[in-house]
Amino acid sequence: MDLATTALLAASGLGAGLVNAIAGGGTFFTFxxxxxxxxxxxxxxxxxxxxxxxxxxxxxxxxRRELAANLRRFAALGAVSLAGGLLGAFILTTTDNAAFRLLVPWLLLFATLLFAASPQIVALARSIGKAEGKHPSRRAWIGGLTFQFLVATYGGFFGAGMGIVMLAALAITEGEDFHLINSAKHLCSTVIQLVAVVLFIAAGLVSWHETFIVGAASVIGGYAGVAFGRRLPAPVIRWLVIAVGALLTLYFFMR
Structure with missing residues (x-):
């Protein structure tokens, strides 16, 4: 690997850690x-x-404190996230590169549109949570879990934009408490990602040299994002991610 490629991978990891800490969407950079x-x-x-x-x-x-206090409440969400993430990752491991290459521009387009519509999605999530209150109906709860399963399946397969869609699913099952929803989102995202990672490693799909470069830089970017995010508004980062996503979508459609 030449120096320019190493620098590109490190920069993508740094950028991914930075934007994930503020607004999400780091997958665009690393992928x-x-x-x-x-x-x-x-x-x-x-x-x-x-x-x-x-x-x-x-x-x-x-x-960790919110998660520890609500482990029983989040048990069903964790279970469907595990199942969905496993299914999505399994589908990826059984897909060949030619077929996946055809899907990439559509996946990027979908994720870009999600980021562009994120304010509306968040507003919808809050309105649903407010309507359902702290104790959603059984029908709403089952609907929310089903929605979460579909989100987890997408997350295990590709993942970009997963957190935004997950907000809508969690608002149905967890109400409008921001900290409760955010802690549930981190739990579900972690479960989905970990089960997918285990499957990817077992299937031999991971290129480790690139992983270490991107991974180390993303950790640094994540720490920097906390401080940087206080100076740069999240909407600015979000529109940067949208712009990158749009350019990548156009590029992959033209390939």
Whole structure:
């Protein structure tokens, strides 16, 4: 690996850790950089998932008190997230690179549109949570868990934009308490990512040299994001992610 490729991967990890700490969307940076480094699409996707796991675990650790206090409440969410993440990751391991390459621009387009519509999605999530209150009806609860299963399946398969869609699912089951929803989101995201990572590693889809470079840089970016986020508003970061996503979507559609 030449110096320019190493620098590109490190920069993508740094950028991913930074934007994930503020607004989410780091997958756009790492996935595209790994593709540019010459990895096949499926390997790039799996390697990206493994590389950003340490930084995401650190974010989940920040909510350890809320998670410990609500473990029983979150049990069903964790179970469906585990099942969905496992299914999505399994589908990826059984997909060939040619088929996945055809899906990539559509997946990027979907994720970009999610980021663009995130204010509306968050507003919808809050309105649903407010309507259901602290104790949602059985029908709403089952609907929320089903929605979460679908989100987890998508997350295990690709993952970009997963957190935004997850807000809507969690608002149905957890009400409108922001900290409760955010802690549940970190728990579910961590479960989905960990089960996917285990499957990717077992299937031999991970390129470890690139993983270490991107992973180390993403941890640094995650720490920097906390301080940097206080100076730069989250909407600015979100629109940067949208712009990158739009350019990548156009690029992959034209390939």
């Amino acid at each position: 595209s950089a790994l593709i540019a480094a010459g990895l096949p699409p499926i390997t790039a996707n799996a390697t990206s998932a493994v590389a950003v796991t340490p930084a995401n675990l650190a974010s989940a650790w920040a909510y």
